[in-house]
Amino acid sequence: MYYKETIRQMYDIGVGSLMIIFVVNIFIGAVTAVQFIYQLQGTMIPRYYIGYIVRDMAIIELAVTFTSIILAGKVGSNIASEIGGMRQKEHIDAMEIMGVNTSSYLVLPKLIAALIVIPILVSVAAIVSISGGYFATVAEGSFSNEEFIKGIRSFFNKQNVVMMYVKSFVFAYILSSIACYQGYFVKGGSIELGQASTRAVVYGIIVILIADYIIAVLLTG
Amino acid sequence: MIRAEQIFKSFGDQKVLKGIDFTFEASKTNLIIGKSGAGKTVLLKILVGLLDPTKGSVWYDDKNLVTLTKKELLELRMQVGMLFQGNALFDSLSVEENIRFPMDMFTRKTLQEKRKQVDYCLERVNMEGINSKYPSEISGGMQKRVGIARAIVLNPKYLFADEPNSGLDPKTAITIDALLSEITDEQKITTIINTHDMNSVMEIGENICLLHEGRLAWQGNKDEVLENTNEILENFIFASPFLQKLKTRALANPDNSVKGYNAI
Numbered sequence: 001m002y003y004k005e006t007i008r009q010m011y012d013i014g015v016g017s018l019m020i021i022f023v024v025n026i027f028i029g030a031v032t033a034v035q036f037i038y039q040l041q042g043t044m045i046p047r048y049y050i051g052y053i054v055r056d057m058a059i060i061e062l063a064v065t066f067t068s069i070i071l072a073g074k075v076g077s078n079i080a081s082e083i084g085g086m087r088q089k090e091h092i093d094a095m096e097i098m099g100v101n102t103s104s105y106l107v108l109p110k111l112i113a114a115l116i117v118i119p120i121l122v123s124v125a126a127i128v129s130i131s132g133g134y135f136a137t138v139a140e141g142s143f144s145n146e147e148f149i150k151g152i153r154s155f156f157n158k159q160n161v162v163m164m165y166v167k168s169f170v171f172a173y174i175l176s177s178i179a180c181y182q183g184y185f186v187k188g189g190s191i192e193l194g195q196a197s198t199r200a201v202v203y204g205i206i207v208i209l210i211a212d213y214i215i216a217v218l219l220t221g
Numbered sequence: 222m223i224r225a226e227q228i229f230k231s232f233g234d235q236k237v238l239k240g241i242d243f244t245f246e247a248s249k250t251n252l253i254i255g256k257s258g259a260g261k262t263v264l265l266k267i268l269v270g271l272l273d274p275t276k277g278s279v280w281y282d283d284k285n286l287v288t289l290t291k292k293e294l295l296e297l298r299m300q301v302g303m304l305f306q307g308n309a310l311f312d313s314l315s316v317e318e319n320i321r322f323p324m325d326m327f328t329r330k331t332l333q334e335k336r337k338q339v340d341y342c343l344e345r346v347n348m349e350g351i352n353s354k355y356p357s358e359i360s361g362g363m364q365k366r367v368g369i370a371r372a373i374v375l376n377p378k379y380l381f382a383d384e385p386n387s388g389l390d391p392k393t394a395i396t397i398d399a400l401l402s403e404i405t406d407e408q409k410i411t412t413i414i415n416t417h418d419m420n421s422v423m424e425i426g427e428n429i430c431l432l433h434e435g436r437l438a439w440q441g442n443k444d445e446v447l448e449n450t451n452e453i454l455e456n457f458i459f460a461s462p463f464l465q466k467l468k469t470r471a472l473a474n475p476d477n478s479v480k481g482y483n484a485i
């Protein structure tokens with residue numbers, strides 16, 4: 001039962017979020033490239049640095065943070081509503097009567113699914129974001145393919161990828177656990193359920209940003 | 222047998238239960254009745270362990286529910302089935318999956334054995350052939366029956382039902398009452414039903430506990446209901462103008478010849 005539920009959650013979080021992750025990250029990459037071309041105009045910095053900047057911005061910060069914030073909204077509110085709805089419809093009470101450990105049965109599969117799927121989504125987001133930068137520069141014609149690729153391959157530091165995955169695991173845990181907590185302990189009716197869902201998103205985003213800063217300080221210090 | 226001993230329950234300053242002492246007899250249909258707000262649901266939730274009493278104990282034969290360890294509580298829960306007011310069927314699961322859920326969680330039976338048990342339970346509640354339907358595709362009465370089927374799938378020793386007739390038409394409500402009563406007799410279950418439906422009281426009330434403002438106001442069985450002199454019970458039973466009229470007419474006819482009142 002736990003296995004099936006985990007697979008269902010993985011599908012919901014993963015496949016269900018692919019489209020929005022794709023759309024957001026392709027534009028983030030494109031905007032990053034366009035903005036930096038503008039910022040670096042008239043400086044002595046080589047043009048191929050744009051590829052390098054887009055890559056590192058995506059890997060270190062934008063792909064992981066934006067993706068997690070989007071998922072805090074999409075997945076966080078979904079989890080809080082799902083569990084909160086079950087609380088209100090007495091589904092959780094029914095499971096308790098049957099002897100099911102509801103906190104484990106309802107929370108654990110969601111937590112595990114988020115910890116597995118969100119790092120994968122973040123990886124996809126980073127690739128899509130870099131591709132966005134590529135399309136906005138090379139495909140648009142202002143950059144040559146070689147220039148951009150050279151930038152992407154320059155100054156590569158594996159530590160940045162480690163940082164991306166550390167962040168993605170931490171953010172996945174934060175957004176799913178806060179959402180589960182808000183849903184599980186909801187009291188009252190539909191208004192309170194809506195409020196719990198909103199709290200799941202707001203608290204999730206705030207805690208993710210705080211954790212982002214702490215991880216950045218710890219792993220770059 | 223389940224015994225509530227000096228049960229008190231407060232939510233903040235609000236005292237909901239004020240010292241309930243009552244024995245719910247084994248292999249009988251026990252009813253908790255009373256007006257809305259009398260504390261019926263709170264008492265039922267305490268009996269089943271969903272709420273802790275502020276003071277008092279709940280005895281399942283010789284086990285005190287309040288002091289059980291987690292392991293002992295889990296063992297006890299395996300012997301408990303419950304039908305919820307809103308049915309509490311899982312929307313994303315089919316009827317069969319809903320009924321199978323407790324077996325999936327706690328038994329090592331094969332899928333075939335589980336299906337056989339599901340079919341037996343569905344047959345018992347006269348709902349054969351709806352295995353693949355989803356809760357949203359069946360009526361409220363059918364959902365109640367499926368809820369009963371799920372509650373009895375592990376052959377419980379204790380069966381609880383919270384307002385089983387709410388939202389049902391009178392005829393379906395009578396059918397559900399009869400079903401609960403039959404299952405109680407057949408399987409020798411200790412059944413506790415929380416209701417304010419007078420039909421239930423008169424049809425299946427083998428042991429009745431009337432709550433009023435958080436206290437036990439009367440206890441007895443369906444045969445004793447009409448012969449009682451308890452004012453609170455009287456007001457509860459004859460709450461509707463129709464029944465009051467019948468009662469007045471019956472009292473005006475000492476030979477008890479008023480049609481309808483005798484039927485009650």
